[in-house]
Amino acid sequence: MLLRTKLFGETYEFATIKEVLAKANEEKSGDQQAGIAANTAAERVAARLVLAEVPLSVLRENPVVPYDDDEVTRAIDDAVNETIYQEIKGWTVGEFREWILSNKTDSDQIRRVSNALTGEMVAGVAKLMSNLDLVVGGRxxxxxxxxxxxxxxxxxxxxxxxxxxxxDSIDGIRAATYEGLSYGSGDSVIGINPSDDSVGNVSRILEMTKDIIDRWEIPTQNCVLSHVTTQMEAMKRGAPLGLMFQSLAGSEKAMQSFGISVGLLDEAYDMAKKYAWTTGPNYMYFETGQGSALSADAHNGADQLVLEARNYSLAKRWDPYQVNTVVGFIGPEYLYDSRQISRAALEDHFMGKLTGISMGCDVCYTNHAVADQNDLESLAVLFASAGGSFIMGVPMGDDAMLSYQSTSYHDAPSLRQALGLRPLPEFEAWMEDIGIWKNGQLTDLAGDASLFLQR
Amino acid sequence: MTQTIEEVVARVLAELRNEGLVPDVQQPSAGARVDDAGGLVIDLPDPTEEVHRRAIGVTDPADPDGLKNLCASTSARLGVGRAGPRPLTRSLLLFKADHGVTQDAIYGVVSEEIREKFGLFTVHTKAPERDVYLLRPDWGRLLDDEAKATIKENCIQGPDVQICVGDGLSAAAIDNNLTDIYPALEQGLKSAGLTLGTPFFIENARVGVMNDVNAIIHAKVIVLLIGERPGLGIADAMSAYMGFDPQPGKTDADRDLICMITTHGGTNPLEAGAYVVEFVKRMIKYSASGVRLREVAGDA
Structure with a gap:
């Protein structure tokens, strides 16, 4: 394989498709830490020039971790729709970008093609896109x-x-749940990160949240973001679980570091279908984030964008209700500043939607990243403008357990009011019914947690 | 002059409202007044004190006492209220203050004064600047060549205990806590009959640097006092990491740790000093630390 281009008279040559993909990536501190990023801005563009000419078939045939070595690669490749793949395999990545953006191409056509894509193809086209491309394409x-x-x-x-x-104080979690509900937060899920991953604790939180949902007849689903095996055990013992959660990673080795495998998640999915109290047909909630494979030393020399895209291709196997990228949680050694965090969030949303999954974002940052709440709020506007499905709601954006900053309970209603967006339809009707939302905005009753002490 | 600024503001606002220039607004700030000479006085209490931090901002709650109880049940920021869909001014500014102090801690430099007070000379890791330090945690775990030479030249070899101080992710952690913890630690270790090495300060340090240090010093135990990643509102928490003969390749599993050492809602630094002494004595008694210490000492 010969992969090279001239640029301003200089020749840039790349040894492998994996190298082209890595060097074509937008600047990310994680890729630099891994020693695989482009060395210069010109080399980055040279890699993109080459990538734009690569046929999609070559990306399928050169996964960043070989088929025989990695069950994530196998799960993704085995799921490719071969009939549709025959139609698109000759497209170059550059043509693919223009096809997605064309006004002649609609959502249904893209969703059909999604069924023939692998993570490498999805990441490849994202690398050729500017931020506004990602907004237009994602939306x-x-x-x-x-x-x-x-x-x-x-x-x-x-x-x-x-x-x-x-x-994990039950009273404390209940109080914060009330506060969030009073702002109209909770239509995606009432979802708690536990500090104690035991079956008893997870069950208690599920029971308490289910009780609120029943008492207030709230159209939503509950979830405790513990390890999938803990939730499976809690379900077996009768705990009321609405959504089954797990964090995913983009290689078999990284999955192992999370204590999971494709087979285990197949089992979890079957159990959720069998025991969840909710209507379905989508029962799964996954979280991902660029850099997670590298932090487990399981990136196999691949860049963090392509590994993230592989998460989405894998997630699709279990028809998730929702997936979100916890974009700024990982720290500055993977995404250095608000520029890199914002870019990653837009990439992740676009890639998720292109893969065919429901995509939200934990718009967030840690205190040692070069970012602040203004950057977070700007990204939230960008993300909502790109058609992002959901964001987080955290009391004043300050997570009392995980010590990072995310979007506040105030931010979803602010974005809804500023951009003319609505809560999910069933939940919006409920908000209007209890009197906290009218004509697309919060009423005087909203923002008062004690409202929920009335029943 | 008996007219308060509230009255002045109320009168002006009433006039403006009559002219249709402003909508009805809430009470003007209680923080400002006019002094006897007619000058404006703004002299505010500290909004980060618990009583102000936890003040309820909801207008006409359905159940005022119930809301108080809800807010008291968690450290999460509840009952903050809103202006339209946005937070109130005071909760917005409190949040900004809490974040601001984390940034000052992360990008701050440990004061010369405190280093001199305890006779600490300064060495550097392979992360030369703060931005590089944030990007490359691996470089913060390695001493640069000059540091190795300086340590070799200045330090006692093979003491029972070597104390090092590192900035980590919070300069404020060292500035605010070292004065309390250091003497307690030094005194406690000496009373236990242990010999102490020559202490020094490591700039742009990560925890793992203790491995590199002991490859030169060969102490029985290394104690590294280091600034933690600041949390919102608590920017000066320090950790004490301890290891029995740390060497390159050793990990957190080989270390013991006392974290959240701060006078702001954590372990008091004076007490923490005493805990560290107890840990060090056990490590020397059992010639082990971390997971292995728990195994050989036979407790969970």
Whole structure:
């Protein structure tokens, strides 16, 4: 394989497709830490010139981790629709970009092609896109899912109610849940990150949140973001689980570091279908984030964007209700500043939608990243403009358990009001019913957690 | 002059409202007044004190006492209220203050004064600047060549205990806590009959640098006092990492740790000093630290 181009008279040559993909990536500190990033801005563009001419078939045939060595690669490749693949395999990545952006191409056509894509193809085209390309491309692809609520309809923005507590106090979690609900947060899920991953604790939180949902007849689903095996055990013992959660990673080795495998998640998915109390047909909630494979030393020399795209291709296997990229949580050694974090969020949303999954974003940062709450709010506007399906809701953006900053309970209603977006339809009707939302904005009753002490 | 600034503001606002220039607004700030000479006085209490931090901002709650109880059940920022869909001014500014102090801690430099007070000379890791330090945690775990030479030249070899201080991710952690913890630690170790090495300060340090240090010093135990990643509102927490004969390749599993050492809602630094002494004595008694210490000492 010969992969080279001239640029301003200089010759740039790349040894492998994996190298082209890595060097074509936007600047990310994680790729630099891994020693695989472009050495100069010119080399980055040279890699893109080459990538734009690569046929999609070559990306399928050269996965960043070989088929025989990696069950993630196998799960993705085995799921490719061969009939549609025959139609698109000759397209170059550059042509693919223009096809997606063309006004003649609609959401249904893209969703059909999604079934023939691998993570390498999805990441490849994202690398050729500018930020506004990612917004335009992401926004035109509609992925609608259903658990108890309908997620992903154009013009909606959902919010996960994330009422974490440092030591999992049931009273504390309940109080924060009320606060979030009073702002209209919780249509995506009422989802708690536990500090104690035991079956008993996870079950208690599931029972408490299910009780709120029943008492207030809230159209939503509950979830505790513990390890999948803990949730499976809790379900077996009768705990009321609405969505089954797990973090994913883009290589077999990285999956192992999370204590999971494709087979285990197949089992979890079957159990959720069998025991979840919700309507379905989508029962799964996954979280991902660029850099996770590298942090487990399981990146196999591949860049963090392509590994992230592989997460989405893998996630599709279990028809998730929602997936979100926890974009700024990982720290500055993977995404250095707000520029890199924002770029990654737009890439992830676009790649998820192109893959055919429902995509949200934990718009967030840590205190040692070069970012602040203004950067976060700007990204939230960008993400909502790109048609992002949901964001997080955290009391004043300050997570009392995970020690990072995310979007506040105030931010979903702010974005809804500023951009003319709506909560998910079933949940919006409920908000209007209890009187906290009218004519597309919060009423005087909203923002008062004590409202929920009335029943 | 008996007219308060509230009255002045209320009168002006009433006039403006009559002219249709402003909508109805809430009470003007209670923080400002006019002094006897007619000058404006703004003299505010500290909004980061617990009583102000936890003040309820919801207008006309359905159940005022119930709301208080809800807010008291968690450290999360509840009951903050809103202006339209946005936070109130005071909760927005408190948040900015809490984040601001984390940034000052991360990008701050440990004061010369405190280093001199405890006779600490300064060496550097392979991360020369703060931005590089944030990008390359691996370089913060390695001493640069000059540091190795300086340590070799200045330090006692093979003491029982070597104390090092590192900035980590918070200069404020060292500035605010070293004065309390250091004497307690030094005194406690000496009373236990242990010999102490020559202490020094490591700039742009990560925890793993203790491995590199002991490859030169060969102490029985290394104690590294280092600044933690600042959390919102608590920017000066320090950790004490301890290891029995740390050497390159050793990991967190080989270390013991006392974290959240701060007078702001954590372990008091004076007490922490005493805990460290107890840990060090056990490490020397059992010639082990971390997971292995728990195995050989036979406790969970």
């Amino acid at each position: 035109k692809i509609h992925v609608v899912t259903h658990c108890n609520n309908t997620m992903g309809l154009p013009g909606t923005l959902a919010s996960r109610n994330q009422p974490n507590h440092p030591t």
